Amino acid sequence: MVFTIGETANKTGISEYTLRFYEKKGLMPFVKRTSSGRRYFSEDDIDFLGLITCLKNTGMPLAEIKDFVDMTMQGDETLEKRLTIFRTQRAAVKQQIAAAQRRLEKLDFKVRYFEAACEAGTEAAVEGDCDVPNSPITINDALRVK
Amino acid sequence: MVFTIGETANKTGISEYTLRFYEKKGLMPFVKRTSSGRRYFSEDDIDFLGLITCLKNTGMPLAEIKDFVDMTMQGDETLEKRLTIFRTQRAAVKQQIAAAQRRLEKLDFKVRYFEAACEAGTEAAVEGDCDVPNSPITINDALRVK
DNA sequence: GTAAAACTTAGACCATAGTCTAAGTCAACA
DNA sequence: TGTTGACTTAGACTATGGTCTAAGTTTTAC
Numbered sequence: 246m247v248f249t250i251g252e253t254a255n256k257t258g259i260s261e262y263t264l265r266f267y268e269k270k271g272l273m274p275f276v277k278r279t280s281s282g283r284r285y286f287s288e289d290d291i292d293f294l295g296l297i298t299c300l301k302n303t304g305m306p307l308a309e310i311k312d313f314v315d316m317t318m319q320g321d322e323t324l325e326k327r328l329t330i331f332r333t334q335r336a337a338v339k340q341q342i343a344a345a346q347r348r349l350e351k352l353d354f355k356v357r358y359f360e361a362a363c364e365a366g367t368e369a370a371v372e373g374d375c376d377v378p379n380s381p382i383t384i385n386d387a388l389r390v391k
Numbered sequence: 392m393v394f395t396i397g398e399t400a401n402k403t404g405i406s407e408y409t410l411r412f413y414e415k416k417g418l419m420p421f422v423k424r425t426s427s428g429r430r431y432f433s434e435d436d437i438d439f440l441g442l443i444t445c446l447k448n449t450g451m452p453l454a455e456i457k458d459f460v461d462m463t464m465q466g467d468e469t470l471e472k473r474l475t476i477f478r479t480q481r482a483a484v485k486q487q488i489a490a491a492q493r494r495l496e497k498l499d500f501k502v503r504y505f506e507a508a509c510e511a512g513t514e515a516a517v518e519g520d521c522d523v524p525n526s527p528i529t530i531n532d533a534l535r536v537k
Numbered sequence: 538g539t540a541a542a543a544c545t546t547a548g549a550c551c552a553t554a555g556t557c558t559a560a561g562t563c564a565a566c567a
Numbered sequence: 568t569g570t571t572g573a574c575t576t577a578g579a580c581t582a583t584g585g586t587c588t589a590a591g592t593t594t595t596a597c
Contacts, residue, residue: 541594546590546592547590564574
């Protein structure tokens, strides 16, 4: 089963523009052409595109993804290098998750803070320290507006 | 305690360029000036900058952060809107964490896959399915190169 | 066999978020 | 009191990652 660029765009959610752009950037040297020059994508191509997307979503720049793709095309002689890349990206994602969890805590504090502020009718009545994890939030009734 | 732009850049890790850029974009209407026109940042300003950074890191565009900052300057009449923003961003970060965890699984598979490939000396000897969580990876000894 | 839809290219254009330069002003200190 | 360093501005420039247009070709479907 092979797919046109339009079908591939549909399947992957990546626009045709972007697919062509990726090819121009050297991210998809594996995509074949019909005799008249039209691209067609195999299932494997689309799977690999999924890996490219995964790497992109880890924050890897397209230029670096291209290097990885080039290594892949070179075959077994680049196995160690590719392993290193995946180890590096795995570590990066672990850090991203940890950072996102800290962000989540901060946002959660803010939600609780503004819930209290909405209830009190004013921020002035709300007490709590954003920098203390799970800090209790209290309303100073003397300062309530509603 | 107040800080110059240089000190603030040092404290926050945000360059002076970027701090000025943020001010120009309307993200820091609260920053005051000396009589000669130099900016100075209070501790509260720097705390708020931390919140701006937090929102930015959730993926919120600067233009939207500006809207939030404007609401903050408007005071208590925007409490509900700000609560909504934080609830939205909290939900967004939860999704980002979930997506990152799926990415981590994929990368972890790849690490294990390439560890096997390196051991076997060739990808051809490695068997395993990336789409199955914690899929076992095996080496087909008949195809080993080392 | 022809019209519409889907594709091709090169290259222009865009948004976002900085980053830097040039020319000038101000502050700190020896 | 002068010089060095830190600051000011406007505006040019950069990088990244697309996104679109125009002109032309090929496929598909009636």
